[in-house]
Amino acid sequence: MKKILPPEELARDARFVRLSMEDRFNDRRGAGGTSGRTGPMKLTPDAPQAPDRARALMHGIFVGEIQALEGAGRTCWDFEVGPGADEVPFALKLDMARQCWDEARHCEISIKLSDWMGTELGEFAESTFLYEAACNPDPILRLTGVNRALEGLAIDVFNTMREFGQSAGDPVLEFCEDWMLADEVTHVKMGSDWLRRITENDPDRRERALEFQRIVDKLFSLGGFRGEGDDSPIRLARRFREMAGFTTEEVDEISDLSKQAGEEARARLAANA
Amino acid sequence: MAKVVVTPEQFSFVNFDAARVAELTSKIADKVGLPADAEVRIEIDEGSPLGRTRLASLDPITITVEGGAFENAKVPRSLSDASVIDVVGRLLFRAKDRLSPGFADAPDDSDLTLQQHTAWDTYAVGRCDRAGWAPARKRRIYHFRNRHGFTDVADGVFERLWNADGLTWADIEAACAETDAARVPAGG
Numbered sequence: 350m351k352k353i354l355p356p357e358e359l360a361r362d363a364r365f366v367r368l369s370m371e372d373r374f375n376d377r378r379g380a381g382g383t384s385g386r387t388g389p390m391k392l393t394p395d396a397p398q399a400p401d402r403a404r405a406l407m408h409g410i411f412v413g414e415i416q417a418l419e420g421a422g423r424t425c426w427d428f429e430v431g432p433g434a435d436e437v438p439f440a441l442k443l444d445m446a447r448q449c450w451d452e453a454r455h456c457e458i459s460i461k462l463s464d465w466m467g468t469e470l471g472e473f474a475e476s477t478f479l480y481e482a483a484c485n486p487d488p489i490l491r492l493t494g495v496n497r498a499l500e501g502l503a504i505d506v507f508n509t510m511r512e513f514g515q516s517a518g519d520p521v522l523e524f525c526e527d528w529m530l531a532d533e534v535t536h537v538k539m540g541s542d543w544l545r546r547i548t549e550n551d552p553d554r555r556e557r558a559l560e561f562q563r564i565v566d567k568l569f570s571l572g573g574f575r576g577e578g579d580d581s582p583i584r585l586a587r588r589f590r591e592m593a594g595f596t597t598e599e600v601d602e603i604s605d606l607s608k609q610a611g612e613e614a615r616a617r618l619a620a621n622a
Numbered sequence: 623m624a625k626v627v628v629t630p631e632q633f634s635f636v637n638f639d640a641a642r643v644a645e646l647t648s649k650i651a652d653k654v655g656l657p658a659d660a661e662v663r664i665e666i667d668e669g670s671p672l673g674r675t676r677l678a679s680l681d682p683i684t685i686t687v688e689g690g691a692f693e694n695a696k697v698p699r700s701l702s703d704a705s706v707i708d709v710v711g712r713l714l715f716r717a718k719d720r721l722s723p724g725f726a727d728a729p730d731d732s733d734l735t736l737q738q739h740t741a742w743d744t745y746a747v748g749r750c751d752r753a754g755w756a757p758a759r760k761r762r763i764y765h766f767r768n769r770h771g772f773t774d775v776a777d778g779v780f781e782r783l784w785n786a787d788g789l790t791w792a793d794i795e796a797a798c799a800e801t802d803a804a805r806v807p808a809g810g
Contacts, residue, residue: 366696467761
């Protein structure tokens with residue numbers, strides 16, 4: 350079986366349509382940082398388009414769960430056991446296998462949640478950015494980009510949606526998010542632990558991994574979509590990130606990157622106007 | 623057949639076809655039962671990927687939409703017939719309501735509460751369903767529950783509005799009062 354499966358070879362049935370990164374970022378209509386297709390500003394139950402925005406966001410999470418399953422599965426397969434730079438400890442593979450189990454469960458939860466929210470599978474286009482980060486040939490950069498950056502983003506999204514479900518009085522959404530959030534904290538912690546353990550005596554590799562994480566974090570702050578401002582649709586979940594092995598300084602850094610991403614998105618919009 | 627005007631006629635941010643929007647709107651207007659000499663204007667803000675829509679005027683009937691409302695969610699920037707039918711069908715039924723004496727007391731759209739707005743939409747979309755336009759019923763009930771509560775009473779009211787015909791503004795208000803009385807406060 351092939352090692353490092355390219356994103357275009359991921360198997361999907363006819364319901365799913367792929368959206369390329371170029372398409373996503375070259376849309377001249379960008380609504381400016383804290384806005385999306387179904388509405389601007391923070392996701393609160395009293396926002397006019399809130400239910401549709403919640404549906405679109407949860408569909409994005411659903412396809413992310415599929416890709417997280419594919420990514421963790423590939424990490425089990427792509428690397429041999431050993432001490433080399435392109436090898437991994439057996440225990441890391443065990444963690445990835447456990448993550449596969451969790452992600453498969455999240456897919457099932459997301460399918461049922463989609464049905465509850467009135468969303469059809471494949472109703473929205475799929476971006477494969479999570480899986481693309483999971484194609485990095487260095488296993489530690491891969492874990493840092495996926496488990497710390499993107500699963501970290503998932504913590505922020507799940508926490509925001511859990512609070513949204515709570516304030517909207519939607520018990521199904523609230524509980525689904527709570528259960529998935531608990532697993533995500535574990536996944537992020539796996540990334541944090543393996544990063545520290547494997548690069549303990551290799552500061553250059555650690556720095557490369559953290560730089561890869563910064564790039565992914567900034568890219569997927571989605572023009573300021575995630576942040577700590579009152580108008581941020583997705584709130585940075587400090588407490589859960591700290592439980593997942595992030596230091597206060599690391600969370601501050603993500604917050605700053607998100608602000609930068611927002612300012613850059615607004616500048617791009619102004620230039621296009 | 624209603625006269626339909628779509629603006630802009632040409633699009634540069636999105637791959638929309640004004641003639642197709644006009645064709646669909648004309649068919650919907652006839653099926654909704656608008657007068658044959660009615661003028662319907664569809665004003666599209668193609669620069670916005672958002673999905674807000676509004677019945678802006680009754681004379682002429684004017685619907686303003688942000689481009690995202692007519693967009694195919696699977697193929698960004700392309701027109702979706704289903705989205706056009708979904709938005710225009712719902713808003714033309716609401717226009718027809720507003721032109722009838724039974725809705726003379728209805729406040730302006732900008733003064734409607736989210737609950738009133740959603741209840742009225744449910745009544746409109748239920749009629750779209752019976753017109754054969756296959757709206758996403760599950761999506762609509764989820765929206766309704768968000769506004770009227772995740773309760774059996776809210777689900778019952780949704781069914782009643784969805785299947786209704788010949789309602790008045792007083793019926794919409796009564797539906798909202800019924801769900802409000804049964805609503806469990808969030809977190810309660």
